[in-house]
Amino acid sequence: MATAATGGSAPAVALEGVGRAYGERVALREVSFTLPAGQTVAVFGANGAGKTTLLRVLAGLLRPHAGRAIVLGAELPREAWRARGRTGLLGHEPLLYRDLTVRENLRFHARLHGVAAARADALIEAVGLGARADDPVRTLSRGMTQRAAICRTVLHEPELLLLDEPFANLDPGGAATVAPLIGRSSGPARVLISHDAEQGLADADWVLGLRGGRQAIWARAAEVGVADVRRLYA
């Protein structure tokens, strides 16, 4: 298990033997890795391999059934409250109320996180949704909804981003506008689920490969080839 030492800052994520089951079905088993602050890990695996479960455990939404999970210095689930508000989750659901406008949704999240409303407005402009900000979310296209969801994810300036195929519904223009927010240069540590082997490898410092809930690959991105990733789906 390769770990990297980074200056003096604590790792963003440190998992040791983490497991999680749904009833009898084991979704994650013996997952162990350490992600230094500010770095990115690309997570690959077939459907049902446990990627979404991993993300939800890191977000504090699921309690680990085995092992130790330390996210941003807080041990889950005991100290989960310490990490709350410092992680940003972008899953398959936008987590926006469809009948409210983009602006109302973001302002609501801003209030929940104690963030100024002005930041919500600024983000809306930054992703190019200014013209549609006062339309209900259900009237937006998938790409625009995704952009709004990305705003929600980074609204409270999280130290750890948990992204599940963030560029999936975006056209190249959309992807370009959100890159400064959730891309490699944005700053926070990132756990990035991707199905695009080449893009994922290029965008990450580390690679985590899951197969059947178990950890099949953990290595630096430079040492992993596209073929290794493809084998996970075999």
Place this chain on the structure above:
Amino acid sequence: MRATVAALIRKDLQLERRSFESVPAMLMFSVTAFVLFHFGLDRGALAGDLASGVLWVTLLLAAVLGMNRLFVAEREQGGFDGFLMAPVDRTALFVAKAVVLFAFLCAVELVAVPAFVVLLLEPGIGQALPELLAVLVLANLGIAIVGTLIGALGVQTRARDLIIPLMALPLLVPVVIAAAEATAPLLESGGADPFPVRWLGVLALYDAVFGLLAYAVFDFLLEE
């Protein structure tokens, strides 16, 4: 905590104003129920305990409609996840939802009670209005507390529209008893009888017990 509750209430009121899912349905149901009672009982005018019973059963069943809807947006549009990841006190969700349900009930009663008076009530209620308001407020509080708790309990299940009423209605029987017993003398045809204050005590006790209980256990419904 207060800020979180305020933000949640504001969001729910915005949603209701945008989608009109709860209050109009509860209101329409109440008026329709009054009409049904007219035909079912074959009476044009009710008084006393019969009037009281019809009013409270109708309000309770209308409240069930509101309970069914209370957490649906959270459940279906990922509202729970968004809330659970925020650095806020989780009980704020219970308080906010209970306040919202209470507000919906008050809004419905603002129209349904006058409708009841016009459609079915034989005597007037002018002289007993303050007492009636006291009963309504305390009963609404009990319904809101229990309704929020059961709404949260039921929203994660598969047959939520069935199981929420089945759980909530027995739990609310004491509220029906107390509210109906308290209201009956107010609706007597010969002018209002003396008001049995002890039933207000029962309602207050119920509200206190279930309020504290719900406050204590609600968090456990939100974990995963």
Place this chain on the structure above:
Amino acid sequence: MTFGRGLRALSIASAVLITGAFALVFFWAPNDADQGFVQKIFYLHVPLGIVTLCGFVAGGIFGIQHLRTGERAHDLRSYVAIHIALVLAVGVLITGSIWARASWGQWWVWDEPTLVSFLIVFLLYACYQPLRFSIEDPERQARYASVFAIVAGAFVPLNFLAVRMAESLVHPRVLSTTGGAMPGEMRTTFLVALVGMACLFVTLWKYELASKSASIQLRSLKRRLAGDDGLAPLSRSAAPQQL
């Protein structure tokens, strides 16, 4: 986790007490002055009622323990207590109905607060298993069931109070009105019946706990032998299937 301790002693005690109680009821306790022979169903109905209500409240207490400690064994105890109490509650309603018919000529009387509040409690707890069945994730099922058990357990006394205030007292309050003045033989018989019923409840409870925990342990052993994917998955159930 052994639930079966003391089971044999308890079974014997229950059998002895129940048989003894029946013997006392039929051969020793005097006929009630007002109601005659029919009143003897009271020795079955009231102890059943008391034990059932205690069972429901115990379910709530185990629910609290489960939420506090997170141990699924408490959830199993809570489930079985409520499950058995629900079955006995049907007995309470039936014997209460028989008593009403024999004493006042009707199969159901609304004037009797204990019986009425019991019906409401029964309707509430009848939702317990459907609620559990409709939640698939076992952990969540256990947690939600515990919340329900706690709320319902707190409801029992409140409900009784409200109904009693509302209805006039027609039910012969054999316990309270003649309570202190219940003739010695009646009181002794009643106490024997009560203790016997309580023993019966605990015995049944332990039996079901032992049986369920045994099948849970058996399954987990099978899984360990066959591997995670070697066994057919569990079908949905209202009962706890994991400890």
